[in-house]
Amino acid sequence: MTSDTTGDTTADTGRDPGRGPGRDTGRSAFGAASTAGEVLAGIDLTGRTAVVTGGYSGVGLAATRALARAGARVVVPARRPETARQALAGVERAEVERLDLGDLDSVRAFAERFLRRRATLDILIAAAGIMACPETRVGPGWEAQFAVNHLGHYALTHLVWPALAAAGAARVVSVSSGYGADWRIRWDDPQFTRGYDKWAAYAQSKLANILFARHLDRLGGPYGVHAFSVDPGWIRTPLQRHLTAGEMVAAGWIDAEGNAAPGLFRTPEQGAATPVWAATSRELDGHGGAYCADCRVTGEGPADDGEAARLWALSAGLTGLDRIR
DSSP states (O other): OOOOOOOOOOOOOOOOOOOOSSOOOOOOSOOTTOOHHHHHTTOOOTTOEEEEETTTSHHHHHHHHHHHHTTOEEEEEESSHHHHHHHTTTOTTEEEEEOOTTOHHHHHHHHHHHHHHOSOOOEEEEOOOOOSOOSOEETTTEEHHHIIIIIHHHHHHHHTHHHHHHHSSOEEEEEOOSOOTTOOOOTTOTTOOSSOOHHHHHHHHHHHHHHHHHHHHHHHGGGTOEEEEEEOOOBOSGGGGGSOHHHHHHHTSBOTTSOBOTTTOBOHHHHTHHHHHHHHOGGGTTOTTOEEETTEEOSOSOOOTTHHHHHHHHHHHHHSOOOOO
16 A cells, blocks of 8 residues: 545544643634535635645545635645546646655655745645555655655645745644544654554554644744644545444444444535634634634643654654754
8 A cells, every 4th residue: 555645534533632732712603514615705815825735535625625716726736646637627726736745755846846836835734644554654664644644744844835934924734633632652663663553653643733733833933834733523535445344333433334423424525614714714813833623723632741842853853854943
């Protein structure tokens, strides 16, 4: 199996309370049932440029469509460009570029092409991801979920940083999942070389998404670049392709006939609402680095205790990139 960028995140591992960087603002006009289109109603993004990784499937596709309808030019990086072009047929102002998040050379090549053509980047939504895959190694032997879900996006952000900083008021949105208080970074073995557990590896990558956004906001704030992490909710998409029907039945997601548990899953358009809200809403002014769900800042998320800075240093060492200071 090779890394795939299908652009959707779902299958929460729980929403246990934690000590996040923000609090419930209680102000949003939107919620769990809102759609990306509703969030962007009346917002004009003409002249803005967005990059949505995995923006051709599931949550990412819904975000791409909504941003493009609002007038933004949306660049969709894809490991399978032809598949992406088919999915985006008829979507005005959306264009596809080749990118494999599991291959740093590919990330560099994408960033170089992007910077040659565009001076600014207003919105970066890191929606691509893989979940609970069999043990897979990419690049220099990295565990695939950590590599694709986190390290590839870390590298991409650094490599397009000149365009983000030049925008003056850019936002980076890292799509995580429903936070679990038992999530951990395996500091002594982040690549799971000593015993692979697909769910522990997935949880590590999703925690990394939250910590990455937190530290990026600290460093990017002076440049007008703010970052957020989001839980899009439970959405049934190709993200679950590595799971058997039996696993999903046992988890209570579907019944024996394959029908979804009533009321559990949102539509992709509903799942895209919080990422798009985090990318555009003025309600988030002053809440940079926050973890969001249901179109609001939550009180959930990991206690920091220096882990965000520690992950940043680890990622810099692995990728050789540390350009944001």
